[in-house]
Amino acid sequence: MSEDDYKTEKKKQAASLNSIDFDARSLAELPSPMLQWIDQNGFDIVFVCSNDGMIQYISTSITRLLGYLPDEVLGTSSLTYLDSCDVPILKNRFKSVVEWPQRFHFTALDNRGKHIWMEASISLIEEEDASYYVGVAKDVSDKKEIEEMMFRSEKMSVAGQLAAGIAHEIRNPLTSLKGFLQLIQAGISRKEEYYKIMVDEIEKIETITSELLFISKPVAENKEPETIHEMLQDVITLLYSQARLQNVQISFEKGANSRLLCDRSQIKQLFINLIKNALEEMPNGGKIDIRQREEGSDCIVDVVDEGPGIPDEVLAKLKEPFFTTKKEGTGLGLMICTQILEKHHGALDILRNDTKGSTFRVSMPITPI
Ligand SMILES: Nc1ncnc2c1ncn2[C@@H]1O[C@H](COP(=O)(O)OP(=O)(O)OP(=O)(O)O)[C@@H](O)[C@H]1O
Numbered sequence: 001m002s003e004d005d006y007k008t009e010k011k012k013q014a015a016s017l018n019s020i021d022f023d024a025r026s027l028a029e030l031p032s033p034m035l036q037w038i039d040q041n042g043f044d045i046v047f048v049c050s051n052d053g054m055i056q057y058i059s060t061s062i063t064r065l066l067g068y069l070p071d072e073v074l075g076t077s078s079l080t081y082l083d084s085c086d087v088p089i090l091k092n093r094f095k096s097v098v099e100w101p102q103r104f105h106f107t108a109l110d111n112r113g114k115h116i117w118m119e120a121s122i123s124l125i126e127e128e129d130a131s132y133y134v135g136v137a138k139d140v141s142d143k144k145e146i147e148e149m150m151f152r153s154e155k156m157s158v159a160g161q162l163a164a165g166i167a168h169e170i171r172n173p174l175t176s177l178k179g180f181l182q183l184i185q186a187g188i189s190r191k192e193e194y195y196k197i198m199v200d201e202i203e204k205i206e207t208i209t210s211e212l213l214f215i216s217k218p219v220a221e222n223k224e225p226e227t228i229h230e231m232l233q234d235v236i237t238l239l240y241s242q243a244r245l246q247n248v249q250i251s252f253e254k255g256a257n258s259r260l261l262c263d264r265s266q267i268k269q270l271f272i273n274l275i276k277n278a279l280e281e282m283p284n285g286g287k288i289d290i291r292q293r294e295e296g297s298d299c300i301v302d303v304v305d306e307g308p309g310i311p312d313e314v315l316a317k318l319k320e321p322f323f324t325t326k327k328e329g330t331g332l333g334l335m336i337c338t339q340i341l342e343k344h345h346g347a348l349d350i351l352r353n354d355t356k357g358s359t360f361r362v363s364m365p366i367t368p369i
């Protein structure tokens with residue numbers, strides 16, 4: 001449609017709306033030209049699916065947002081338009097829902113295969129002979145772009161903050177390497193034994209530097225099946241030097257090794273932020289317990305610290321961007337954690353410990369095999 005045609009069409013629509021005399025109290029009572037206007041001009045996609053996910057109704061806004069015509073979508077499965085990574089997780093989540101409406105994020109595929117980040121709110125409407133899902137979905141790509149920018153800057157800031165501890169961790173193996181090289185230069189025997197120790201020391205340096213590079217590298221989101229133990233172990237390795245400098249012990253209690261469909265780099269960043277916060281609350285030493293277990297269809301990880309705990313007035317503000325009580329903090333850490341969990345259909349709960357400190361509880365859906 002040309003711009004002139006479009007303007008004429010809009011004028012016609014407006015004129016027909018003005019001529020309607022009505023006294024409607026609900027959407028169902030609105031005269032049909034008005035319903036049509038809402039359908040054609042809404043920014044959100046409104047849809048109705050049968051309980052097996054087949055699309056029964058979809059507003060014409062789908063053409064503007066995803067490029068499909070309503071007719072080509074009607075009668076097809078709603079799952080066809082989702083990124084394949086989201087399908088098993090959402091299917092599983094819908095099975096156990098008790099409270100409606102449900103709000104969640106997902107990635108839709110437009111008619112050219114491009115990924116569009118969307119937010120939806122869905123309700124289950126139960127009638128005598130059938131039940132339906134009714135929902136609205138909107139494009140939140142702009143919001144996501146801003147989040148990505150914050151995400152990248154937080155990544156770099158975390159890498160910078162960890163660098164001091166890591167430099168320290170690398171200095172020890174370097175000192176011993178230098179010592180062995182000097183011994184070999186001096187013509188010492190038992191060289192083979194020293195070579196083995198030297199290789200071990202170099203491997204230590206390799207592990208820690210590659211972890212640092214991994215977390216600071218800006219990578220596109222890439223969800224793959226991963227196991228929780230390995231990701232947590234990598235994070236503990238990375239933060240070990242900082243913990244040792246502060247005389248903090250990190251313990252790791254493992255439950256069943258849950259499989260998660262996730263972006264490895266993001267999940268690591270989530271736990272780095274939580275453990276780093278715990279460390280920052282314990283400048284004079286103590287203990288951080290990482291307790292992982294499976295509960296129903298969720299993998300739960302508790303990060304338990306022995307810090308001062310969180311006062312009630314602070315609790316409500318914790319997940320807000322830029323809220324910080326630290327001189328050097330950006331106040332983005334927990335907000336990033338919440339976003340990462342949103343993308344992974346998980347949640348973050350903050351609990352007060354009975355004795356001292358707090359527990360940051362992460363729950364994420366286990367990927368069904
Ligand atoms: N384990 C914890 N115990 C007590 N307070 C905490 C804990 N974790 C976070 N907080 C509080 O929440 C605030 C926000 O944390 P967040 O991680 O979002 O930002 P930050 O740590 O201040 O800065 P950044 O993470 O960007 O370096 C912190 O400033 C602190 O007051």
Ligand SMILES: [Mg+2]
Binds near residue numbers: 276277329333334
């Ligand atoms: Mg923090």
